[in-house]
Amino acid sequence: MSGRVTVYDLLSRKGQSKWLQMHVDNGPEAAAAVEAGIVILSCDPDHTLVAVREAAPTALISAGMLHGSVSSPDEAIREGFAILKRGADTVYCSHSPRFIEAMAREGIPVTGHVGLVPNWAAWTSFRAIGKTADEALKVLRAVKDLENAGAATIEVEVVPVELADYITKNTPMITMGMGCGDVCDTQYLFSCDVLGTHDGRYPRHSKKYADFMALEAELQAKRVEAFRAFAAEVEDKAYPQPNHEVRMNAAEFEKFTARAQTI
Known part of the structure; x- marks a missing residue:
C-alpha cells in the first residue's frame, strides 16, 4: 500500500490481511525490512527509534516503553506522548492495564502483551503459556482486560495455535503473533533471529535466514x-x-x- 501505514489501516482490515512485522535494531535493518515488504516495525524507544523512523518513513512503528520506566498512569501518559513525538505510531507497554487505559484515554495507541511476556517471566518462566484450559483462560482474561483498557494492538507470544486463533477471532484488537503459528493478524519475528546476529539461544519459533555472525x-x-x-x-x-x-x-x-x- 502507498503512504504511511496507520493504526486505522490495521484495524479497518482486521481479518482481511496478514501483516508482516519485524523488531529491528537500527536504521539499515528498518530500511531493508520495508524494502522487503515488511511495513510493521518495532524497536526500542531510546537508542533506535529516531534512526528507524528516518529509515522507514512509511512503516507503522511500535516503540516499547521500558518496563518500570514509569510508576504511575500520569507518568505513562507523559512518556507515551514523548515516544510518539520521537516517531512512533504505537506505544508497546507491558505494564498493568491501568497504565494502558490512562494512555488510551488520551488517544495514545497502545500495544499490550499476553502469553510469554519476558518482563513477567519471574511469574511464568520462559515457556509456552496457555497449554492447559485453566492457563488459557487466564491468558484470555488478560486479553479482555487489555481490550477493555483500550489497547489497539496486542502481542501474543508463544501460546498454542488454538488459543491464538480463538483470541484473534474474538477481539477487535490487532493480534501480533510470535510463536503462535500463522493465525494472528501479523507474523512477527526479531531481526536478530532472522539475520543470525547473535550466538545465544534461538527460540523454537524463530528461523535463521542468514548467518551474520559468520x-x-x-x-x-x-x-x-x-x-x-x-x-x-x-x-x-x-x-x-x-x-x-x-x-x-x-x-x-x-x-x-x-x-x-x-x-
Missing part, C-alpha cells in the same frame, strides 16, 4: 588482515609512496625556509 567473523578477519598489511608496509617503508604524498615546489620551499628564520 559474516561478521569473516569481516573481522579481513579487518585484521588489512591492518597487519598496513603495519608491515610501514615497517618495510613500502608505505607511504610518492603518490600518497603532497610536495612543495622547490623554489617555494626555499622561500619558506628563508622567511622561517625570522619567526
